[in-house]
Amino acid sequence: MYIPDNILKKVNEWLTPTFDNTTQEEIKKMMTSSPKELEESFYKNLEFGTGGMRGIMGVGTNRINKYTLGKNTQGLSNYLKKAFPNEELKVVIAYDCRHNSDTLAKVVANVFSANGIKVFLFEELRPTPELSFALKHLNCHAGIVLTASHNPPEYNGYKVYWQDGGQLVPPQDEEIIEVIENLAYDEIKFEANESLIEYIGATVDEAFFKSTVENASFNTATSSKENLKIVYTSLHGTSIKAIPAVLAKAGYTDVNIVKEQEVPDGDFPTVKSPNPEEPEALTMALALADKNNADIVIGTDPDSDRLGVAVRNLEGKMTLLNGNQTMVIMTAFLLEQWKRQSRLKGNEFIGSTIVSTPMMLELATAYGVECKVGLTGFKWIAKFIKDFPNQKFIGGGEESFGYMVGDAVRDKDAVAATLLVCEIAAQAKAAGSSLYQELLNLYVDHGFYKEYLISLTKKGIEGANEIKQMMIDLRENPLKEINGQRVVYIEDYENSIAKNLISGETEVLSIPKSNVLIYYLEDGTKICARPSGTEPKIKFYFSVNEPLNSIENFKKTEAHLDQKIKNIVAEMQLN
Numbered sequence: 001m002y003i004p005d006n007i008l009k010k011v012n013e014w015l016t017p018t019f020d021n022t023t024q025e026e027i028k029k030m031m032t033s034s035p036k037e038l039e040e041s042f043y044k045n046l047e048f049g050t051g052g053m054r055g056i057m058g059v060g061t062n063r064i065n066k067y068t069l070g071k072n073t074q075g076l077s078n079y080l081k082k083a084f085p086n087e088e089l090k091v092v093i094a095y096d097c098r099h100n101s102d103t104l105a106k107v108v109a110n111v112f113s114a115n116g117i118k119v120f121l122f123e124e125l126r127p128t129p130e131l132s133f134a135l136k137h138l139n140c141h142a143g144i145v146l147t148a149s150h151n152p153p154e155y156n157g158y159k160v161y162w163q164d165g166g167q168l169v170p171p172q173d174e175e176i177i178e179v180i181e182n183l184a185y186d187e188i189k190f191e192a193n194e195s196l197i198e199y200i201g202a203t204v205d206e207a208f209f210k211s212t213v214e215n216a217s218f219n220t221a222t223s224s225k226e227n228l229k230i231v232y233t234s235l236h237g238t239s240i241k242a243i244p245a246v247l248a249k250a251g252y253t254d255v256n257i258v259k260e261q262e263v264p265d266g267d268f269p270t271v272k273s274p275n276p277e278e279p280e281a282l283t284m285a286l287a288l289a290d291k292n293n294a295d296i297v298i299g300t301d302p303d304s305d306r307l308g309v310a311v312r313n314l315e316g317k318m319t320l321l322n323g324n325q326t327m328v329i330m331t332a333f334l335l336e337q338w339k340r341q342s343r344l345k346g347n348e349f350i351g352s353t354i355v356s357t358p359m360m361l362e363l364a365t366a367y368g369v370e371c372k373v374g375l376t377g378f379k380w381i382a383k384f385i386k387d388f389p390n391q392k393f394i395g396g397g398e399e400s401f402g403y404m405v406g407d408a409v410r411d412k413d414a415v416a417a418t419l420l421v422c423e424i425a426a427q428a429k430a431a432g433s434s435l436y437q438e439l440l441n442l443y444v445d446h447g448f449y450k451e452y453l454i455s456l457t458k459k460g461i462e463g464a465n466e467i468k469q470m471m472i473d474l475r476e477n478p479l480k481e482i483n484g485q486r487v488v489y490i491e492d493y494e495n496s497i498a499k500n501l502i503s504g505e506t507e508v509l510s511i512p513k514s515n516v517l518i519y520y521l522e523d524g525t526k527i528c529a530r531p532s533g534t535e536p537k538i539k540f541y542f543s544v545n546e547p548l549n550s551i552e553n554f555k556k557t558e559a560h561l562d563q564k565i566k567n568i569v570a571e572m573q574l575n
Contacts, residue, residue, distance in 0.1 A: 003035065010042045010061055018186045019067065026059045040460060045181070048173060052159030054148045054535070057100060064156040066107045069146075070188040073108045073156055075180030076142065077115035077189075082200055084141055092120040092138055092200075094131035095146035096238050096303045097264035098156050101125065102351070105146045108158075110192035121203040125264060127238045127304030129413035132165045133208045134200070136410075147303040150275035151535065153267050165410035167381025170512060181289050208415075209242065210498045213250050215406045216419040218337050224430035225251040228422060229294040233258035233285040235274040236265040237302035242415045250419055252426075258284050276301055276308025277401050278322050286310060286318050296425045296435065300414040305378075306401040307414040309421055313550075324357035324451045325439055327397030331360060332442050333424045334395045334405070337365040344368065349388070350398025351381035351401070354493070354516060355528045355541045359442075359449040360397075366446060369394065375493070375514045376529075376530065378402060382410035399451060399541065440551045448548040450561040454540040455532075467531050469537045474517050474529055482521060483567045489520040508538065527568065540574055 003011065011031070015024050030038040037170055041060030045070055046053050053072070057064045080089050089110050095101035103127070109119045120138055122131075128145050141163055148155035160176070161346040168176065202531045226306040230247070232255055234240040240262055247255050260270050268274040271281045276299040285297045289310070297310035297318065306486060309326050313319040321329075331350055338344050349370040352360040356373075361505035364371035372392070374380030381396045385407050402412030405420050443449075458466045475494075480501070491498045493516040496509045519527040528541040544561045548554060569575050 003031070003038065007039055007042045011038065013185070014042075014059070014061075014067075018252040023059050023065070023067070027559075028060075041328070043461060044490065048168070048177060052157055052167065054151055054155055054157035055373060056154050057156050057469040064104070064158070066104065066190075067185055067562055069104055069158055070111050070190060071183055071185060072160075072180055073111040073117070073144075074188045075183050076160065076176055077112055077117055078183075079176045079179050080117065080141055081115075083172075086504040087141070090120065090138065090325055091117055092122075092131065092134045092143045093145070094122045094126045094134070094143070096128070096146060096148075097125050097236060097266050098146070098302065099153065099266040100156060101146045101266070104156065105144075107190070108144055108146070109197050110190055111188060113193040113196040114191050116188035116193070117196065119197045120200045121197055122204075123199045125238050125241065126205075127242050127415055128159070129305060129411055130204070130208045130242060130407045131414055132161055132409045132411045132413075134204050135161050135163075135213060135527045136165045137204060137207055138200075138457065143540070144517045145303070149303050150273065150277070150301040152273070161397065161411075163478045164382065164386045166386065167377070167379035167411060169379050169383045172336040192268060192545050199264070205242070208244050209249055211408045212242075212246050212413075212416045212419060215408050216423065218333075218420075218423050218427075218527040220251075220423050220426050221430065222251055225422075226253050228252065228296065228429060229254045229256070229292060230290040230422060231256045231258065231285050231292065231294040231297045232418070233261045233282070233297075233299045234304075235271060235276065235281060235299055235301060236261050236263065237274060237300060237304060238264065239304035239414060239418075240264065242296075242304065243300065244417050246415055246419055247422065250422075252422055254292060256288060258285060258288055274302050276306055276551075277323065281448065282308055282310060282320065288423070289318055295429060296422065298421065300399075300418070304414045306410040307403070307417050307421070308401055311425065313436050314440075319436065321399040321439070322451060323397070323399045324359070324449070326401070326417075327352070327403060328357060328359050328363065328442060328449075329424060329435065329439055330403055330405075330417065330420055331395055332363055332438075333420070335363060335369065338394055345392075347390060348392045348394050349384070350394050351384055353377070353380070353398045354491075354511070354518065355530060355539075356397070356399040357449050357451050357543055358524075358545070362446040362449075363442075372396075373511075375511060375516070376400075378404060378410075378412045385410065388543040399453070423536040424528060437551075440548075440554055443554070444551060447545050448554075448557055449543060449545040450558065450565070452542040452565045452569075454569065455537050455538075456574070457535075457537050459536045463536050467536075470538055471515060471517065471529065471531065479519065479572075482519070482525070482527065483564065483571055485523045485525060487519050488522045491518040491520075492517075493517070525564070525568070525570075540572075542568060544568075
């Protein structure tokens with residue numbers, strides 16, 4: 001059997017006594033029976049992407065296991081000692097419902113403690129936003145959460161948070177990666193110092209719940225809260241540890257939990273994918289909502305940083321909102337609340353990302369605040385908060401169903417966002433309106449923006465090459481016209497260049513480099529191409545818009561925008 005030299009070198013290293021017998025036996029088995037799997041497991045090292053490091057669990061450098069995570073943790077330990085000399089170093093660790101998350105979290109805790117670092121380890125699974133909160137609450141230097149968000153069951157992951165509660169961003173991420181890459185596996189200290197590991201739970205929970213209720217409550221009348229009928233599902237994930245308690249503390253009494261999906265389970269047995277972005281994931285919740293005549297459905301992903309929302313449309317039928325719509329509704333509500341409370345002083349900002357709806361810019365203009373737009377991923381919104389301490393952050397989101405309310409948590413937070421969306425729905429219902437009606441009112445006031453996402457999965461080495469070639473083609477042979485509309489502007493974030501195709505003028509983009517390309521058409525259409533940083537996918541984001549002069553014309557205008565998107569997709573041969 002032929003094994004390429006670069007892979008054979010790595011395989012032979014993993015067959016040395018540095019690695020345990022179980023690992024070595026698994027590799028030997030792959031060498032004889034699964035050469036393709038062996039190649040996939042060793043052809044590269046796992047990399048940090050948009051939301052940390054995610055991968056399939058198993059042996060090898062391209063897999064999540066005690067050695068790849070141990071090496072990360074040893075490198076991070078070394079970096080922390082240099083970054084914070086003469087300080088008592090402290091880290092906090094959380095994990096989700098995935099297979100091996102608890103044991104891998106203990107491995108990570110062991111390595112930190114073996115390096116003389118104090119560890120706060122959650123006693124059980126917890127939502128990712130609680131890790132961000134706990135980091136600041138416990139005055140830690142860094143935090144780790146073991147999670148693969150909404151990836152398939154065979155995945156796990158490792159997300160690193162820094163002192164401010166946000167995920168790693170430049171320059172720390174590159175510096176830490178360099179330290180990790182220069183480490184040898186035999187330098188990992190696996191022998192725990194148990195006296196430095198402290199298990200945490202209820203006390204931190206209570207502080208997190210209290211903070212969430214304070215930040216995401218907006219003077220909703222008790223009767224209005226009690227009159228809102230909610231259906232909620234945790235999709236077998238971690239939010240069950242927080243959302244029911246937070247809703248109860250906030251005064252919501254009519255909360256109907258989808259029992260079949262209530263117990264955390266890394267196999268996610270009732271769904272094809274535990275991703276609230278995908279309508280199928282909320283099938284059971286929608287059925288319960290129709291049975292109970294509920295006003296709103298809320299479902300969260302396994303680590304509880306994203307939420308999917310469904311509400312009743314003008315005909316009374318449950319309708320799934322997309323991430324752009326929930327982001328717009330929540331941001332508009334927050335802005336209005338700040339305005340009513342006379343809190344808008346001119347130094348506030350909201351946050352969004354380059355692939356999210358341009359409607360966020362319209363809202364910012366309408367309320368006289370700034371909209372800071374960053375790369376995909378909430379670490380960039382958290383970085384805005386850190387980089388602009390003299391400005392006040394109101395809220396921010398991204399199209400992929402994430403939202404952050406204020407700055408108590410420096411990451412997308414489905415716990416606070418769930419409470420906020422319930423506040424909006426309860427107040428709207430009490431006023432004889434609905435959350436859906438409020439969305440349509442926003443379209444009338446600010447323009448009807450319609451977004452659409454196509455996500456193409458390309459697995460393995462061949463898939464990665466195919467994605468790479470697609471981006472090369474879009475860059476080197478840019479489209480000049482799409483659906484009868486000229487391309488007037490192209491932003492290339494990998495080369496940090498924005499070019500006006502009409503005037504020929506170029507300008508340098510200040511946002512950090514990323515493999516993203518955005519086309520702007522003369523009618524205001526926006527088309528973005530971006531390989532995923534955490535999954536074997538390439539994503540295409542479409543945004544079209546036109547004025548909406550009345551709610552009565554909503555369906556007609558929507559049909560026109562839908563057709564425009566279909567035409568663009570067909571012309572780009574993406575269907």
